[in-house]
Amino acid sequence: MKTGFTDPVLDAQAGFRALMQAMARPGRVQQVIPPPELPAGLEAAAAATILTLADAETPLWTDAGEEARAWITFHTGAPLVAEPASAMLLLNTGATMPALATLHAGEDETPQDGATLIRQVTGLAEGSGWRLTGPGIEREHHLAVMGVPGDFPAQWRANAARFPRGVDVVLCAGGRLAALPRSVALREGG
């Protein structure tokens, strides 16, 4: 079994601050402290996000391989679920992404129950790509994301349209991550 964080307390704190900054400033890319060893298929930022957020209280869906599933269960105790719709956290590493519309979006009185999708992508870059506006952004941020489905912007518009219900997304590439809270508006091509 591969190890988790070198320092479970302070590395989780650093991981959370990266996530908090990412969620509060959508489109800004943050760095995490990587776990020293990674199970096959998981990169540092996605692994750190799981170690930071998941525990026995977070039903988790993932399409990662057997080693990663065993690693998550061992280090976090999160119950693995088969259906994306019944998960609170989703760790998506494969080529296909579960459609945002199929995930739990919370209810009008309890929108906080909406799921968090952690999607491993191939690249993240500030300054070009999608134009993001909304809370956390002074004027506009630009974020280029490699490795999401072509219809992601359309899916995101549908997700943002049902605000305050909705799904929040954490995009992870290597040791870096950025977040899309449901409150953010996304437009393609500058």
Place this chain on the structure above:
Amino acid sequence: MTASAHMQAPDTDPGYNFAYLDEATKRMIRRTLLKAIAIPGHQIPFGAREMPLPYGWGTGGIQVTASILGPDDTLKVIDQGADDTTNAVSIRRFFHRVAGVRTTTRTAEATIIQTRHRIPERPLTEGQVMVFQVPMPEPLFKLEPRLAETRRLHALGDYSLAQVKLYEDIARQGEGGSSYSHPVMVNHRYLMSPSPIPGFDNPKLHMSPALMLFGAGREKKIYAVPPYTSVVSLDFDDHPFRPVRAPHACAACGSTTSYLDEIVTDDRGGRMFVCSDTDHCAENQMARKAAE
């Protein structure tokens, strides 16, 4: 001994986990905080723990601070603007003892500012996080006592009760009736209690570069205002919200722009006005001395 124990200051109490709370509690609060940031102004219930001080002394703020605090942070704690009151001193010492973090009274040096009922006068920066202690998170509670009903009103975005209350205040006395804790609309969606900060501080919430987190321990609620988010004090077009400040200069530093406390000096009606923000007042006095 864990690696984290090695990194802590020598006078940190080794009997506690870093920042007092256990890791499972921190994770629960951290997940709540992320959702609170994603849904600006929406109150989220959380499992508030018993803390080593009574409800009403900032247990909500302390739990939020404990969940975000790291060894690189510099913590400032204010109580009604002052760094030197019992509540502020106790909380600062608490975190120095259980987390070994650096503490400060200087707004400019702080990365996390926990506050009871004020926002510092010095403009905040992107590198800072404000943590508010909140006694009553529900802005509608004096108008609708049933929490199940207020949840529905928030879901529907129906804030007519608050507007009628404001209308009646204006009709009776010519102006809004709340000089503190005046409700705000966050991101044009949720009505939110800014905690009992004076109305004077409400405009500082609007499009602030800093992240604002709110913790209510007794009421077990967390909510947030992300940076650069629209925060508008509830008002009417023909009766715009006006932040109020005592029409005096600070007796200590001479400031005519800061929020003032009124201090009774004798039993013959004597009084003086001084800055509520002690750090701001000290900075002004130093600057004045340097100029002389």
